[in-house]
Amino acid sequence: MLNLAFLLEQSARRFPAKTAVMLDEHHLSFAELNGAANKIANALTALGVQRGDKVALMLPNTPHFPIAYYGALKVGATVVPLNVLFxxxxxxxxxxxxxxxxxxxxEGxxxxxAExxxxxxxxxxxxxxxxxxxxxxxxxxxxxxxxxxxQHAHIFDTVQTMPDDTAVILYTSGTTGRPKGxxxxxxxxxxxAMISAERVIHAQPEDISLCVLPLFHSFGQTCVMNVSIYAGSTLTMLPRFEPVKAxxxxxxxxxxxxxxxxxxxxxxLNHPQSGDFDMSSLRRCVSGGSSMPVEVMHAFNKKYNVVILEGYGLSETSPVASFNQLDREPKPGSIGTPIWGVEMRCVNLEGQPVAVGELGEVVIRGHNVMKGYYKRAEATAEAIRNGWFHSGDLARVDEDGFYFIVDRVKDMVIRGGFNVYPREIEEVLYAHPFIAEAAVIxxxxxxxxxEIKAVVAFKPGQSASEQELIDYCKDRLAAYKYPRSVEIRDTLPKTATGKILKRELK
Known part of the structure; x- marks a missing residue:
């Protein structure tokens, strides 16, 4: 038996009076947070939610998120976090x-x-x-x-789920462009969470973590919220990243x-007011979501006297797969080495390991790999082959076992840490009555x-301005997805079979 909500229940027993989460002047102790989660568990039960049912959350980084998250888990339900920009x-x-x-x-x-x-x-x-x-x-x-x-009691008998029961469905996307859970x-x-807390971040009860990564994302959910709750640390929450406020x-x-x-x-690092604040309390910084420029890493270390540990993972791997860990000298530009209990390889098209220094696709095996894509057996079989999850990312590994991401097999764009899938945007553009061809890069x-850029060609006799097309996408896509620039061409380059050549657009 194992329920992820045990993270909270354990810390509520160990540190009942200690502050678990705070949002400015509002504080909740571990006992209060656990009690509130119990109330939501009772409420969901009264609404008919049972073990295995799905509960979606569309919440910002406020204490309501962990209350609802752990409350749903206590019932044995599966949490489905939704991007608040949807x-x-x-x-x-x-x-x-x-x-x-x-x-x-x-409410915002x-x-x-509601619609x-x-x-x-x-x-x-x-x-x-x-x-x-x-x-x-x-x-x-x-x-x-x-x-x-x-209306509900603060005591609840947590449902005893199995380790292989689904706790969370995190949506990602693949070559089809349709999000998969x-x-x-x-x-x-x-x-x-446990391994990230103990072996990567080395989180302690006396630590205070800034929770600004969105909790609907796997990075914030595991490496910030669940790590902090597991360690008995304190989360100080910021609903939206603003440099000065942070x-x-x-x-x-x-x-x-x-x-x-x-x-x-x-x-x-670069905000004009960055020198006005005392950042000396920082002892551990971690980065993920996309590649960290080495010059930014060095400059941040020099300015604030704290090393940034860079790691790698995907929604499908819970997310952490590798990290620059404290027991070895970190290598700037590297995503580090696999975490405890996880194996990684770089393989060729036949699935065979490549030699040290050679380029190959990153494949991952271990306790972190997902059960599969919800209701998509074929996609699961394509992604997990012979027990190895195929990431779609190209990397090389050096003689010390450190991995370096080189490129992405897919056309995915990473904008400010958010994964953006061009096919989804292209489908919106193709729905425009004037557009004949579209590619997003x-x-x-x-x-x-x-940044997101669209390249389009119009149907004969039709036209629209760049701003009109940007506004058209903005009305139909989350804020981090719509293109900020549009290039208009007479036609787009194609292969002999008619496939648009994106590499010629870059």
């Missing part, structure tokens, strides 16, 4: 594809979420989180998070651990790593 059609797709029967959403996202919920054929419970003192009109049948907390088990998530919190709360994507480090950006 539009209504995206919300509908994820609710239906995951078979979610309940959606817990922050309700305009999009997506209404359209979804599977979802029958809508719970709205409202800020104190706010009393907005609710959709028919909806209940408030606050009312559930006030990676099923991560209680064992996947528990071991990834530095204010680091100084105010004496933050010791910071996990972020390279874009965040870029802004903390990533172009270098000094702050975000990559």
């Amino acid at each position: 539009k209504q059609n995206e919300i509908q797709y994820h609710l239906e594809d995951s078979d979610a029967i309940a959606l817990i959403v922050w 996202f309700l305009a999009e979420a 997506g919920y209404r359209r979804a054929s599977t979802c029958r419970n809508l719970v709205v989180v409202q800020a104190p003192g706010v009393d907005l009109p609710l959709p028919d049948g909806a209940v408030t998070f606050g009312s559930l907390l006030s 990676a099923e991560l088990t209680h064992a996947n998530m528990f071991f990834n 530095m204010e919190i680091i100084q105010r709360d004496k933050v010791t651990i910071f996990a972020g994507v390279p874009t965040m480090y870029f802004y903390l 990533g172009v270098p950006d000094p702050a975000l790593g990559e």
